[in-house]
Amino acid sequence: MQATPVSHIVIAGGGTAGWMTAAYLARWLDGVDICVTLVESELIGTVGVGEATVPGIRQFIKHLEVKESEFIKATNATFKLGIHFEGWAAPEQSFFHPFAGYGVDLEDRPFYKSWWSAKAQGYRAELDEFCLCTQLAKAGKFAQPSFDSASRLAWYNYAYHFDASLFAKYLRGYAEQRQVKRVEGKISQVHLNPDSGCIQSLELESGVCVEGDLFVDCSGFNALLIEKALGVAYEDWSHWLPCDSALAVQTRSNIAPDPFTRSIARSAGWQWHIPLQHRAGNGYVYSSQHITHDQARHELLSNLRGEPVTDPRLIRFTTGIRTEFWHKNCVAIGLSSGFLEPLESTSISLIQTGINKLAGFLVNFEIQAKHVAEANRLNRLEYERIRDFIILHYALNGRSEPLWQQVRAMPIPATLAEKVEIFTATGDIHLLEQESFVEGSWVSMFYGFGLNPRDAGAVQDAQKLQLLMDKMRSAVYQGAQYALSHQEFLKTLS
């Protein structure tokens, strides 16, 4: 394929992926002579459930040059310091995955290694006592991290929970104010150039044709352009991640919102609880091979915090990846490019990194084969790394129901097996290219599931080390003590 210049970008679909892409491009292309059109059908609607995020979302808000307080108000957002996993390691146990690392490095090695060495010698403090982010979350508090601070203990990150429909509405307003053109209508045909096989135009049921030179497929699970028109295959990963269904329901909030997402293991999957300012999002992700939809509905409704305000909505999915996320003049962003269950809230972040690749590899506003190939390579790696991290939650579970026994016994990808092997031997975290989850996240999983390294290395001076650790622990305790409650913090923004 020759380098193809781009002067008109057409986005098919107006869910979270479509409007995030439109808003990003509107800002990025400010002053550049490239038009952006978005086509969506109100009749089809959106999946509308992506409400928990990871810290990368803050970069997106920053790119748009929007004030955080304005964004929080417009989307009824709350702060998220991490995820509380309940009943995964064993039915009555829980642990926290913070958006942070642990402690301050000691003896020229990562803190977690020193802690594991000290633990092997009888030191009793828990690892998460060295994480301010975790302690704030557990106390229902929130404070802005302080990267200027001399103390590494104040270096953590955060994300948001927001209302998905308000988020899309907000982005739509933002994009339309910046010259993105919206066309309402159902796409009935995708016309290809007979010579190049590239997409030429989208034909709507009304007969209107929308032409362009670069098309972004944000049509969700329909994958109208990338799959139905261009025939790019989908690689199924359900042999590793067998959950294939979700029931989503909203509840009234009658308690102050937690500054974290809850993920609660259930008989055949797990339940999410995402607290917003005005309501909560809930759902049950499960394997339909292990529970019927009716049973899952009953299990979900019996375990809600708060009264339901909607009927549970069933969503079916197949975990996997589009074999090429960029093919010819079409880039798939959002659910059309692949799906990993929302256990670590990674879909919106994959939308974001998809958009970054689109912008980063559209060098000189041209489509060039070598850049397309590199974007595809990086996209696959990124998906695989997240896939491995999610599989780890299942592989280490300590439950007894059939699904949980099955996923504990299944073979895991070699890349993940190697990480687990290196950690259990030495306590080292082995990161690969394109990891979304860095050391702190992997450590939180190994620690949370009760995995210990056989030999984390020798301690130089055990007494001195433990004294320093105690000091750190008390600094964390004090930091958490003086913070405002999450609710009070939110009030300061209004």
Ligand SMILES: Cc1cc2nc3c(=O)[nH]c(=O)nc-3n(C[C@H](O)[C@H](O)[C@H](O)COP(=O)(O)OP(=O)(O)OC[C@H]3O[C@@H](n4cnc5c(N)ncnc54)[C@H](O)[C@@H]3O)c2cc1C
């Ligand atoms: C159960 C579940 C829970 C999730 N939770 C999270 C979470 O907590 N965090 C997270 O990051 N992600 C989560 N996700 C993923 C998240 O919901 C999606 O990544 C996000 O909503 C993006 O969806 P989308 O825009 O790709 O697709 P959709 O929302 O389905 O949008 C598709 C768009 O394409 C349009 N369209 C389709 N066909 C046509 C046509 N023929 N003509 C015109 N328009 C058309 C539709 O009208 C719509 O506008 C979750 C997903 C599921 C299934």
